[in-house]
Amino acid sequence: MTDQIPAGPLTTEAGAPVADNQHSQVAGVGGPVLIQDQHLIEKLAHFNRERVPERVVHARGAGAYGTFTVTADVTPYTRAAFLSEIGKETEVFLRFSTVAGNLGAADAVRDPRGFALKFYTEEGNYDLVGNNTPIFFIKDAIKFPDFIHTQKRDPYTGSQEPDNVWDFWGLSPESTHQVTWLFGDRGIPASYRHMNGYGSHTFQWTNAAGEAFWVKYHFKTDQGIRNLTAEEAAVLAGQDPDSHQRDLRVSIENGDFPSWTVQAQIMPVADAPTYRFNPFDLTKVWPHADYPPIEIGRLELNRNPRNVFAEVEQSIFSPHHFVPGIGPSPDNMLQGRLFAYGDAHRYRVGINADQLPVNRPHATEARTHGRDGHAYDGRHGGAKNYEPNSFGGPAQTDQPLWAATTVSGVTGDHPAPSHAEDDDYGQAGTLYRLMSEDEKERLIANLAGSIAQVSRDDIAERAIENFRRADEDYGKRLHAAVQALRG
Known part of the structure; x- marks a missing residue:
């Protein structure tokens, strides 16, 4: 269902009636166009400015509104008001996206999917900015710009280059786990x-008594997992580049x-220092045997945006948008994102982006002393703009x-503290060994098809070696498959 502008005279942006929307004003019949044609100038100037800079990552996306409903008592772990009682509902907005593609890219591609969720709570907006994978390629935000540069267009060729992708991954063994996930069956979701x-990162929950816990979020689709093969995706991406957006709408x-069962893994803070690997390492999962997920709620999407640009393109999600009872962890990637996301939105949408309808609090009111700037609406009137004041x-x-x-300790460029089972390959090997033989064959074929495109043997061999260290059979089969494709 779409909205309609009320019937009546067409007007300018200032509300003046438009006499002719078919012809520009000219100096006599067949003469040049007059600059005095205010309607023409306004239309062209507005058209030139109808786009804001696209997101550097997660540019291609779709979104919807819905509700989050609490289904279990989690007050022993957090004092967040929106989680305070069973049955409580909170309005949400969820934006899905691909990571590497431009705004006009196809949906059905091999790429992680963003899963950015805004809770409009009575204590302010809580943004949970995650992915469709529980892990990521790197563990420190200082490497993020370099990683994304390898996924984007090469400065010389203007295309995404396999050399860049596999050179970086081969030189970053920590990526082995996520790359195994990405090139497996779940690398191209059907929708x-x-x-x-x-949520991918580890976050902190704090209860009313001040006790803290580490937590990881899981959203399990109630529709069931469905994926596309590389061959199916290639056809769908060509036939319907908007497949995922269309399906959701x-x-x-x-x-x-669509709905998701929401779960949480909860770790007592005292467990973290001696846990078998770094619990804040974004390249690793917490095995369910160690910390079983518990159901905490249900997420449902039930309302489409009325205007994609206003509500999806201009929506912003910042990991630093916390509410009482929820906070960050020492995860280095999360710490970097606390700055980077807000900074990106201030550049892309503007300093007052938080006050656009899709972004502003819906269940409470923002009360700040921030003023002015681009698109400021004067909402504060003549109120004082400093604190403390009388x-x-x-x-x-x-x-x-x-x-x-x-x-x-001493400040400096320190690596993360080492735990007994910290390594870059173990969980990737475990994931490989959990796959069926058919899944392994598809994984090897997907990886080999990509690695075989690199131009240098040393880049290919270094990449394969990481998978060999994860599992000997994994590396052996991948080496043979790449060799067969490279001749």
Whole structure:
């Protein structure tokens, strides 16, 4: 269902009636166009500015509104108000996306999917900015720009280059686990509805007594997992580049509302220092045998945006948007994202992006002393714009949102602390060995087809060696498959 502009005279942006929308004003019949044609100038100037800079990553996306409903008592772990009682509902907005593609790229491609969720809570907006994978390629944000440069267009060729992709992955063994996931069966979801979502990072929950816990989020699709083979995806991407966006929109229009069962893994803070590997390492999962996921809620999407640009393209999600009872962990990737996402939105959409309808709080009111800047709407009127003040303006609460963490030592460029089972290959090998023989064959074929495109043997061999270290059979079969393709 689409909205309609009320019937009546067509007007300019300022509301003046338009006499002629078919012909420009000219200096006599057949003469040149006049600059005094205000309607023409306004239309062309507005048209030139109808796009904001696209996201550097996650540019290609779709979104929908819905509800999150609490299904279990988690008050022993967090004091977040939106999680305070069973049955409580919170409005949400969820944006799905691919990572590497441009705004006009196809949906059905081999790429991680963004799973960015905004909870409009009574204590402010809580943004959980995750992916459809529980892990990632790197573990420190300082490597993120380099990684994304390898996934984007080469500065000389203007195309994505296999040399760049595999050179970086081969020189970054920590990526082995995520690359195994990406080139496996779940690397190309059949739709946004038929994939899981994950918070991916480790976060902190704090209860009313001030006790802290580490937590990981899982969103398990109630539609079931469905994926595309490389061959199916190649056909679909050519026939319908908008396949995933269309599927999401149409399913909601038809009342077939997609949903996810929401789970959490919870680790007592005291467990972290001696856990068998670094629990804040984004390239690793917490085995379910160690910390079984518990159901905490249900997510349903049930309303489409009315305007894709206003509500999907201009939507912003920042990992630093926490609420009381939820906070960050020492995950180096998360720490970097706390700055980078907000900074990207201030550049891309503007300093007042948080006050656009899709981004502003829906269940409470933002009370800040920030003023002015591009697209400021004057909402503060003549109120004082500083704190402290004696005129009754908003003031600090003196109540931290999350629990403090202990730090010690000398500042510097330190690697993460080492745990007993920290390595870059173990979990990738475990994932490979969990696959069926058919799954292994498809994984090897997908990887070999990509690695075989690199131009240098040393890049190919170094990449293969990482998989060999994960599992001897894995590397052996991949080496043979690449050799067969490279002749």
